[in-house]
Amino acid sequence: MTIVQAVSYPNPNFSHFRATDIWFSGSASNQYWDTGWLGRTLDTTYPSYPQNYPNAQAPDPLAIQIGSTLPFSLQGPAVNMGYNVSDPAQLLNVINATTDPAPNNDYGRELTFLRLMKDQSNVYKQRITDAYNAQASLSTMYPASGNTLANQLKMVARLIGGGLTTPIYIVNHPNSHDTHENQVNADLITGTQANNLSVLSKAIGAFQDDIQKMGKANKVTGMTFSEFGRRIKSNASVG
Numbered sequence: 483m484t485i486v487q488a489v490s491y492p493n494p495n496f497s498h499f500r501a502t503d504i505w506f507s508g509s510a511s512n513q514y515w516d517t518g519w520l521g522r523t524l525d526t527t528y529p530s531y532p533q534n535y536p537n538a539q540a541p542d543p544l545a546i547q548i549g550s551t552l553p554f555s556l557q558g559p560a561v562n563m564g565y566n567v568s569d570p571a572q573l574l575n576v577i578n579a580t581t582d583p584a585p586n587n588d589y590g591r592e593l594t595f596l597r598l599m600k601d602q603s604n605v606y607k608q609r610i611t612d613a614y615n616a617q618a619s620l621s622t623m624y625p626a627s628g629n630t631l632a633n634q635l636k637m638v639a640r641l642i643g644g645g646l647t648t649p650i651y652i653v654n655h656p657n658s659h660d661t662h663e664n665q666v667n668a669d670l671i672t673g674t675q676a677n678n679l680s681v682l683s684k685a686i687g688a689f690q691d692d693i694q695k696m697g698k699a700n701k702v703t704g705m706t707f708s709e710f711g712r713r714i715k716s717n718a719s720v721g
Contacts, residue, residue, distance in 0.1 A: 489707075491504065491510070491511060492510070492511065493511045493512070494511065495511050498660070498709060501709035502554075502709045503554065504709070505555075505707060505709050506518050506519070506553060506554040506555040506557075507519060507554065507555075508522075516557070517557050517558060517559055518553070518554050518555035518556055518557040518558075519555060520545065520555045520556050520563070520650060521555065521556045521557040521558035521559075521562065521563045521564075522558065522559070524544045524545060524556070524558060524563040524650070525558040525559055525560075525563060528540055528544055528563075531544065531558070531561070531563060532561060536605050536606065536609075540647075541605075541609060541647065542606070542609050542610075542613075542646050542647045542648045543564070543565035543606050543609075543610070543648050544563050544564070544565075544648065544649070544650070545563055545564040545565065545648065545649070545650035545651070545652065546564065546565050546566070546567055546610075546638075546641070546648050546650070546651050546652070547564050547565070547566040547567070547651075547652045547653075548566075548567060548568075548634040548637055548638065548651065548652070548653045548654075549566055549568065549634075549652075549653075549654055550566060550568055551566060552564045552565075552566050553652060555652070556650075556652070564650075564652070565606055567610060567637075569637070570610050570611055570613075570614035570637060570640075570641065609646065610641065610646065612644070613640070613641050613644030613645050613646035614637070614640050614641055614644055615644070616643075616644035616645060617639075617640045617641075617642075617643030617644035617645075617696065618640070619636055619639060619640060619692055620643075620692055620695040620696055621639075621688050621689075621691040621692035621695060623684075623687055623688035623691045623692075624636050624688040624692075625684055625685075625688070629656075629681050629684060629685055630656040631653060631654070631655050631656055631681055631682065631685040632681075632684060632685035632688055632689070634653035634654070634685075635653055635685050635686070635688065635689035635692075636688070636689070636692070638651045638653065638689070639689055639692040639693050639696065639698075642693060642696070642698050642701075642702065643692075643693070643696040643698060655678070655681065655682060656681070657677070657678050657681060659675075659678055659708050661674050661675055661678075662717075662719065663717075663719035664719065665716065666716065682706065686704065686706075689704075690704075
C-alpha cells in the first residue's frame with residue numbers, strides 16, 4: 483500500500499460547504515460546477531445511464547454509497563450515478579407491480595422515470611444481496627463495537643469478495659473533524675483528533691486485511707479525503 487499525503491488544490495476555500503463542493507466537483511476554487519467528478523467520469527464511461535441499465539455489460543450499480551444519501555461527487559449531467567445502501571442484509575423488497583402506460587405529458591415522463599428507478603432498484607437489490615451473502619468476512623481485525631466506519635468497510639469487502647462488479651464504493655467517517663478547539667489533550671498524544679485517526683486506522687487496517695485474505699487486494703484502490711484544512715501549529719484553543 484502506498485500513501486500519498488498532502489494532496490490539495492490552489493487557493494483553498496475555508497468555508498466547509500464551499501470546500502466540500504470543490505472536492506466533490508473537482509473544480510478550481512473560482513469555478514462553480516453542478517456535477518461531481520465521479521459522476522462525470524461514470525457518465526462518460528456508461529453513456530445513456532439510467533436508460534437500458536442494468537444490462538449484460540453493466541449488471542451492477544455503477545457506484546454504491548454505504549449510507550442513506552448520495553454524495554454530490556456522484557452527480558452526473560442528468561442524474562446521480564450512484565445507488566445508496568444502508569445495510570445489504572436488510573434491503574427492502576420493492577413490489578414490481580404491473581402498471582398502466584404513462585401518459586404523454588410532463589407527468590407521464592416523470593412517472594416513467596420513477597418506474598425505471600424502481601425497476602433498477604429491484605434488479606440491483608438482488609445483485610447486492612446475492613454478492614453480500616456469497617462472501618463472509620475473513621478478517622478478525624474489525625472492532626467489535628464503536629466503529630461504524632469499520633462496519634461500512636466490512637460491507638464493502640463482502641460485496642467485493644462476493645463478486646459485485648461495482649467500480650466505486652463510498653463510505654463516511656462517523657465523527658466530525660471540525661475540531662476548532664480541544665483537538666489534543668495536555669499529553670499532546672491523546673484527544674479528539676487522535677480518536678478520529680484511530681477510528682480511521684483500525685477500519686482501514688481491518689478492510690485491507692479482509693480483502694487481502696479474499697485475494698482482492700491488488701484490485702482495490704482506496705482514497706480518503708477531508709475538506710477541513712489544517713495549520714501545522716495549533717491555535718490558542720488547542721484546535
